[in-house]
Amino acid sequence: MRRSPALEALRFVFLLLVTIFVLAPLVVVLLASITPDEVLTSLVPKGFTTQWISQALDYEPFRVGIVYSAQVAALATVIALLLGTPAAYALARTRVPGAGLLRSVFVAPLSLPRVVAGFCFFALYVSLLPSAYGTVGGVAFAHVLLLLPFVVALVGAGLAGSDPALEEAARDLGASPLQAFFKVTLPQIRMPLLIAGVFSFLTSFDEVDLSIFLMPADTTTLPVAIFLRLQQDQDPTTSAVSSLMIVASLVIALLTGLAVRRAGLWRTGRTEGTGE
């Protein structure tokens, strides 16, 4: 279809504006973290310093937070993959009674407001399991609720796009069910698993709304530490640690994208976010 030059120009301007809008708050954080000034007053950098970054890494709550967040994210990702992958497999490849209902049960957590989930896990821990409050395990267990829908949807889409006949063939040739799964099916869905794992890790690492209910203010995950510090004041060390998060997230996203692209699965199957 041909398009008029005026429409093309309009389209270009629109996309440019959206790009600026989307990137502006990220760029300004990056700028604030390398500009020597205490307060960023201009979008043109006036010099360069790494002092804020080293100060941020020396700041106890951020240091503790980085480790805490990484542990929570790793544990939550592992649990979500271990619970979600078998579930997605059962839903895609076997006849599960009530499969339609189960599919909506697995996406239901997406509709649950995170603060409500936060309150409920808080109540669950103080009522039944006081020792879980503020621990890596307790926070990770709650995060699984947010990650499970994505894992089931992404792995499910991967399974839907792979060929079940191959696994059946392996079975016919004498492979045990586990051998057939690990040697034949798993390699077929390695990219959806990678995407689900990376997405889960970053989602858990970045989580605030639910996490903030589950930990005392003195020992928190990194985003909660940033949130609590921002409630008091703004200073360049917050920008610095935020920059580290932005750069790390984008690098991980870019690497994952390239890996997926190399594997020739640029368009993985569509995933629907809502149950009907």
Place this chain on the structure above:
Amino acid sequence: MTGPTEPGNTVKRRRNPAALLVLPGVVYLVIAFVAVVALLISYSVRVERTSVLFAPVDLTTWSTALGDSYLWSTVGTTLRLGLIVSLITVVIAYPLAWCVQTMKRGWAAAAMLFVVFSPILVSVVVRSYGWQLLLRTGGPFGDTFDSWLYHEPGVILALVHVELPFAVFPILSSIRTIPAEYTEAAADLGASAAQRFRKVLLPLTAPGLLSALQLVFTLTISAFATPALLGGGRVTVLAQTIYQNIQLLAWPLAAVQAVILLVLTLIVLSLFAAVTRLIGGGVR
């Protein structure tokens, strides 16, 4: 719900013990959901801060909370922000999705998709902080945005930024399901660009548009960190009051507010489900 091509459907599914693999995940979700319903209700019908599982039922907290005008003004702010943010976000996301979908160069489309979706991977706290830096007095724009930061416009701006990718995604999905022949057929039959859009493309993408609205609305009314940081205490939404009451050790009141937020979410979801069914009936 099922995609157009799902090979799993064509192959005979075996009834086998592997179906039991669904159980661990289901057990986890049942624990979580039972905790949600039982504990929320149990905590909301008590008066004192106590962590016992079953306290005597007392509706005082409910009646005090529902009679409090502050609660209703918070609910009003929450819903107003939800409405404004979801409308603005979808108005940006809809043309954006079309522009991305119809980009000629593959690399440009991939780059644009990366720009649109990568912010999902950056913590909401960091993105809200970025808006604080941009809008604050004495910042890069001087005092241009004085009346934005710590007021509703600032909160709305940051929330639109946070929710934009969630609106683009369902719209893009629905655009991708439209076969190219449909528009070509309409063009062959003499429909103008505007007619093609109004009569063919818009109805076909209406379900995506509705999911986008629904998703952004529900995410916005439950947003916590962004309104807390950009609202600066002047703009208070329901999610913040739940957190504040936990801090103040008013657990029963926090539970009441959590129930209200959950009920609002469920009402919104069922309204959208009803509208989608109504429109879906016309299209299919």
